[in-house]
Amino acid sequence: MTKSKSSGVSMLFILILLGTNAFLLFQMNGKPLSSLFGRGSSLFSPNAQPRAIQPRGNLAEIEMSTIELFKKASPSVVHITSINVRRDRSSSKLYEVPQGTGSGFVWDKQGHIVTNFHVIKGSQKARVTFPDQSTWNASLVGVDPDKDIAVLKIDIREGKLVPLPIGESNNLLVGQSVFAIGNPFGLDQTLTTGVISGLGREIQSVTKRTISDVIQTDAAINPGNSGGPLLDSAGRLIGINTAIYSPTGTQSAGVGFAVPVDTVNFYVPELIKYGKVERPVLGVSIFNDAYLKQLIENKVIDRPEGKGGVLVKSVSPGSGAEEAGIKPTQRQEKGILWGDLIIAINGKEVQTTHDLHKFLDKHRAGDQIKVTLYWQGKERVVTVKLQSR
Template sequence: MQTTRQLLLAALAALATLATTCVPAHAGPEAHPRPVTPRGAFEPSEQNNINVFRKVSPSVVHITTLDVQRDLFSRNVQEVPHGTGTGFIWDEQGHIVTNFHVIQGSDLFRVTLSDQTSFDARLVGAFVDRDIAVLRITAPRDKLLPIAVGSSRDLQVGQNVYAIGNPFGLDQTLTRGIVSALNREIDSLNRRSIRGVIQTDAAINPGNSGGPLLDSAGRLIGVNTQIYSPSGASAGIGFAIPVDEVNRVVPRLIRDGRFIRPALGITSGPPQLHQALRLPKGVAIVAVGQRSPAKAAGLQPFSRDRNGRIVNGDVITAINDEAIADLDDMLSLLERRQPGDTVRLTLWREGKIRQQAVKLGESDQ
């Protein structure tokens, strides 16, 4: 009868035999990591991509809109994220520029800076016609790095551009493309035309709205606002509001809390009036407000006499010698001025042309 020692030795021998059969008869040499090949210098275009991102990303912010929900039973109130978008730091006072449609429908906003610190924000003002809004946060000065502002009037089709934003909630994303076209026209939320829009093929997706479009020097040249896409994702056609327009609107929103449009104090006729009466292109006046600039300047509206026949009034065909085709043209030209400015109107009445100086008033809209 085998002893315990003998049984143990037999078991160990069996295990050794099994282990030997599992080892390949011809095992290869021991493997080591490959040596790393030095990369060398970045290409100039790569280095510029890196420089632009490093320079501008601290000025780009993530905007979260919030809804307030109250628990039915506990009556506790909590803030629930409603939507997200992008914005950028405008100045050292904490003003943040974004699209109006990013913050539309919400009263509570949270701004997250590039270092992931967050601040509650309040709405300073918005101009729906240009899809621009300004928020403000109270943050330490050393965290507020304003973006460098460039110009859009001298852009060229084909020049490189960059977009930084938060597509699909992914923070601090850089995409690159070119200026694909200039002077595009898109509709704002209230169907007013936004003109002079920049078209780019830099990838812009949901969440990029309100973020900066940059030139190769890292200067702001536009605010990314819309994409054209049947699928809802980037299809290589994005649109940005030109910075010259932004730089005109934002200071007025900061100063007044709203965009105060200069006004003539008239009511314009519909396009059908021009067609029916074969009037020239422009704005046919069908009413003049009492105590309005138009009234003071003697502008005459279209009307009817006692027999119901139409009495010709004035058609505004140009402002400061810039021709206008319709009401949208006129409003766009007036928005470049301030209440109290004087403009020169070119007026048509019964085939005769005259010019009239008018001191602009303030719109009540």
């Protein structure tokens, strides 16, 4: 159908609709709508009664297990309100403005609450509300923006706190049942269910660093769920609900993501101990991948056939990399002397800078790793002691 014909059909439909409405209004002439249907007293039944209730029997076993899981886990899930403080220009008085809301959960009996970094990012205060509607002012213990994790602390008697049991994410299977509890759109203590839809996903944190091994689920995750727990069928924590993928970006489309509990259980103790993550570093700076690709395509430098690698730009003085003899790129009178190409760590190939960060994230400062280097056609392996950033 051509555009002109389509427009004509649409206009005809609108005229018919308007004409029908006008006709109905004219026919009613102020009379109630019921008059159009000829309702009379013969339609009433004076003996009408509520219908008898059909006994349903026992709930299904799967329903009972879900109900029991929610009963046990929900006391551990909290509603978090992030707050900013503003000054009234006329009176100079300070007043609080809610910035946003999210979810969190009890980590331990000492009052530590875990949530997403983006839930409290940019706020000056935070309040934690429990299912019984008791509200507590929270202090910020530490954050790891690279992994979208934050730890708060509240001053509360231990008997009130019910930490979630911790599971593991390295042995999850696609198809497993999962349960998300949180406060979507401010509706606290909301349970949604689904399955693990995918494993090993990657998403970007607010710092644009990649979060690896992310869990994908079709359990509905909406704004306000962020920071809440993703549980397995045993009620154990297996992830922190952190993001959704949808055309609008504001509501669930059946694709939600959770930071895996193995990542959470690695970094949360660091935040509680030090207030920050002592992220390990080699002690080198790296050229970006696009620049390295250009150098190789122009045959400025070479690398082993079929392998990737990252090119060392500089080496920090006194670092483990310097002690191990890793070569930096240097500008000389005759031109540039390119540095080492890092092609593997502990025997696993390094294709890109993302791979390098991913490998380092699995270690702590003080660990020693084997780094395979390539320089001017020769490979060598050195041992590097990682240091904190």
